[in-house]
Amino acid sequence: MAARNDIMRALNDWLSLENFQDYCPNGLQVEGTAEVNRIVTGVTASQALVDGAIEQGAEMVLVHHGYFWKGEDQAIRGMKRARLKALLAHDINLVAYHLPLDDHPDYGNNRQLARVLDIQNPVPLDGLVWQGELPQPMTADEFSEHLARRLNRPPLHVGNGPERISRIGWCTGAAQGYITKALAAGLDAFVSGEISEPTTHTARECGIHYFAAGHHATERYGVQALGEALARAFGIEHRFIDCDNPV
The missing domain is CATH 3.40.1390.30 (NIF3 (NGG1p interacting factor 3)-like)
Structure with missing residues (x-):
């Protein structure tokens, strides 16, 4: 206890x-x-x-x-x-x-999503937005498949970015508006949980790939990391319950 x-x-x-x-x-x-x-x-x-x-x-x-x-x-x-x-x-x-x-450098949703997706050199870019590199360049279709495998949910992809994606930005949850920060940093792609109607036009017209990977799907990992840290620190039990949510 x-x-x-x-x-x-x-x-x-x-x-x-x-x-x-x-x-x-x-x-x-x-x-x-x-x-x-x-x-x-x-x-x-x-x-x-x-x-x-x-x-x-x-x-x-x-x-x-x-x-x-x-x-x-x-x-x-x-x-x-x-x-x-x-x-x-x-x-x-x-x-x-x-x-x-969301923000924590170790237990945060953004840091933990980088771990799950095997993103290299993850660092904060601007506020809650992070940036990093893929282990190897991928086409948009290959990266979509990678997201689907790791998050158990197929993402929605829009936009007209480079043929191969290397440098990406991300922010979990309802962070689609931060795509402008990824554009300003010259990144190849931006990942968040949700998409809104203007996001499609921004991605198409500004030359960047955008992936809506699911609000719930992208935010499952920070709370698990925090729960495990508590279990270690206090010698108590921790169990994660994943309540299905397609959004």
Whole structure:
């Protein structure tokens, strides 16, 4: 067993919360039991993930997408009520880190995506955007196949970039607007989770490959790395639950 407060102090210190102005509260969002033996991690604190944590007997759920986003209805009813009721009834802590988890140099979604995709020399480019090189140059079709194999999800490819891709930029999740940063850096391709209507025209007209690899698919890995780090540091159990999401 480990004390919840000790775990929270470690997490908040590792993720440097003071450096971020975010769209949601980072850290402990729902308080549960004071002692933790098992942590369940997942991308989003959906009802399916909460139910899975209950089945696993977890005392803490650690996610990238938690609750209480700016601009959302503050009333506790419907879907929000059901999720909170389940957490409170089983005395489960809900912990969420959004931008701090995207940005972290070791556990972050961007750093971990580089590991999964075997991107060489990954470094921050500008803000949350990273850049690196492929192990060997690939055509757009070859890189699409590489993404599909590693992420278990076929990407959407648009754009008219170089015949072979070597230098790429990426930012996980809904980061399609950062394609302009990849263009400014002269990169061959840009990868994010989601695509929007203007992204297609930018990629076609500015001469860059763009790959929408899935918001959920690109953000599965940071929270797992963070959960494993906690397990090592505190001698507790960690289990990741991957709730299917095609987006």
